[in-house]
Amino acid sequence: MDQGKYKKLNPYHVFFLINNTMVGQGLLSISHALSPVGYNQYWIPFLLGVVTQLVLIPMYWLGMRYPEDNLYVINERLLGKWLGKLVNLVFLIYLIMVFAAVTHNYLRLVQAVTMPDRTMYPALIAILFVSCYIVLGGIKLVARFCMLGFFFTAWMMVYLHWGIQKGEFSHMLPLFNVNMRDVWQASYQAYESFFGYELLLVYFPYIVQQKRSLLHVSGGLWLTVLVYTGVSLVSVVYFSEWQLENLRYPVLNLFKAVELTFVERIENFGIALWVFLVLSTAAPYLWAAKKAMDAVMSHNRRIHLYVILVCAYLLARVQMPTWLRQKLFEDWSFWLGYTMVVIPVLLLLLSLIRKPATPAKEQPQALAETDDGGGTQG
Amino acid sequence: MNVWEWWRKKVVESSYQPDGDVTYPEAKGEISVEAIEAHFRNVDDLVIKNIVIIGETVTAVYIKTMVEPKVVQEIIVDPLLAMNEYDDPHEVLKLAEEIHHDELPQLLQGVLNGDMVLIFHTRQIILQLPTLSMPSRSIGSSETESTVLGPQDSFTESLDTTISLIRRRLYNTNLKVKIYMSGTETRNKVAVLYMEGIANPENVERAIYRVQNLEYHGFVALPVLKQMLEDKPYSPFPQFGMTTRPDNAVAALLDGRILIALNGSPEAAIVPSAFFELFCSPEDLYNRWLNGTMLRFIRFFGLFVTVLLTSTYVSVLTYHPEMLPPQLLTILTESRSRVPFPPMIEVLIMELVIEVLREAGVRMPTKIGQTIGIVGGIVIGTAAVEAGIASNILIVLVSVSALLSFVPSNYLMANAIRTLRYVFIFAAGTLGMYGQMLTLGLIYAHLAGLTSLGTPYLAPGIPRNMTDIFNGLIRAPVLFLASRTGLSRSPKKLQRPLDEE
Known part of the structure; x- marks a missing residue:
């Protein structure tokens, strides 16, 4: 893992990092999460996209004020050593929880769909191992994996066309049968699908073109919005309102609509291929968690990564009541996610109050293109 | 403590040997027939022969398994017999190079490389003549990379043939050939070839640095050498390309890559190389x-x-x-x-x-x-x-x-x-x-x-240049193939002018 503050993330890396960190976590259940508004859900992703865009601006601003420091260092700088470390610890817990939740939810799905009669701990160990391997390659390898994750899975959008063919387009008609409360409820639930961009400030110091990064980040965000809108549109067309409310993974059922002559039950394959999306969501979180632990312990050590992996394994495997796990993985990580989104805004205000903007330093930008070996150094 | 580092340290410690007995050609030593005999003790194919030419004793030293008698006759014996008493041996033996009397290691190296050394005792001159003449395999077609179209010759085990096959296609002074000694015991030759002005100087420097810093008792074949030069030795994937075809090699040189060839092995390594390229054939x-x-x-x-x-x-x-x-x-x-x-x-x-x-x-x-x-x-x-x-x-x-x-x-x-x-x-x-x-x-x-000589192995899957698409998975029509690959980071980006100048 990189020690230095070496610029290495090119624009396309930032674009795909943002996009894939969001999509891998949220795409499976977005139409279910939006179900409180029923058939009117397809414009909500757009609304949430606007909200996210607005949140990104203070994050970018804060990043530009501290172009050499990641979120954890900024925390300690602005909040003082102990309070900063405490906030970092909270972030660490959040990141581990999201990492565990993403892998655990996905594996539960794999188990339900493809191997109902198997215990899942070998699969869990395998996915932890692979994400560990990716993270050991540094943030650049994580970003490269996100790129591949996108290109390996983007073609699956073609499968939506069966859903459209068999669907009923009159579902899309705006009937104005929602109230603000439902919209609020749906947005609140579905905003989890947009989490992932809060990691931006953790890898901000590694971005090559920091000044223009807001553009690339927004590009990634709006690609996500496009994908979500597409999927929820097809879901609206294809499902009934009852189905939207009660199907936990509507995308899975959209797969079931696919009819190919040479293979049946394509969702087995789709779910297996989904591992690319899950890994490209889990790996950035794991990387950020490792950085958080480094910040909390004030040392860069590889063992932190293994500790995090063990924690995640235990979170996913230890016997606990379902309500507790649900609370951990859904409610608490949800609230902490909101915290992580809000804190940069507070930090920005704090930094604006505490001292005037530091004079912008010249960034050495030419180096990053030439040597890519640095990304894999221990 | 990290187990791997501990293990590695132990391996390094246990295998460390000072190379005190290695003598380099630059070292000095007094030349005498006795000294040569002492160095070549128990070497039965060495010939030390005294010839008397116009009253002067001349000692000829060579290894008979590396020099054919016909060559000795043509290059040395015939001119010497035709020599007059007052002629300078330099004039008679035009190919000869003089060795100073204190350059014994150079003489030994020359003899081992198939040269003949003549010691004129009265005139106090020592001459070294290139007489290397060994039977070698003739140029045949490539077994491992055969194609239907295109040139059919392939490299042979002799480094000279390999370089000459490239020179037959590249008549350019910018083709640089750097030859290094490799192997503490074998003292074999490794050649690094590149096109100056097209190859990236940083890459050339890296490749030469790696070749010079190898310490091993001797390489029997290029694949072994290649494994030691590669970036990630634990990976199952070959990180450098390898070819036995001169057309492949020349195409690589023209793209700004560097070739590494070993005497005694009919291949050349292409550095840096990309994963996709290992699936391409020149026939594409x-x-x-x-x-x-x-x-x-x-x-x-x-x-x-x-x-x-x-x-x-x-x-x-x-x-x-x-x-x-x-x-x-x-x-x-x-x-x-x-x-x-x-x-x-x-x-x-x-x-x-x-x-x-x-x-x-x-x-x-x-x-x-x-x-x-x-x-x-x-x-x-x-x-x-x-x-x-x-x-x-x-x-x-x-x-x-x-x-x-x-x-x-x-x-x-x-x-x-x-x-x-x-x-x-x-x-x-x-x-x-x-x-x-x-x-x-x-x-x-x-x-x-993975990286290959510091550049990403998955290029152009990991984008380098936009023009790489034209010669990646898709082989575009030749009109589009105007740029060198981004992988080689060539200072000359274009292969030909784009507009009609």
């Missing part, structure tokens, strides 16, 4: 663009098919039989009805049989090898199905994936894929299709982290 460029593109697609997607085909058989039959359409399911159940093993064991048996056949075919004498290939392939296949060890669909899949694994033009890459297939089969047997995809992700993560 000799073909028309559409056909070349199709062949590249087959080769590259053959990679995925060969690792996924048999492992999908395992995962589908073990975990997801519902994926099969009814007709296919009927055929499969019929043919598997007598097979007593689970799919994974069945596939492993058949894959191993194919591996054994392949290995036996390579090791056996050529004539028997072909027969065994046919006997093994047809007889064992049919018999295995009849005996109920394997289903006949599996035989088809195994043979297709075995054929596909030969498709990459690089043999080392073909072997890497051959090994990876077993990883996929095990993953499919334990975790089903999810395991296969996870392994694919792991391999991608591994590949994306």
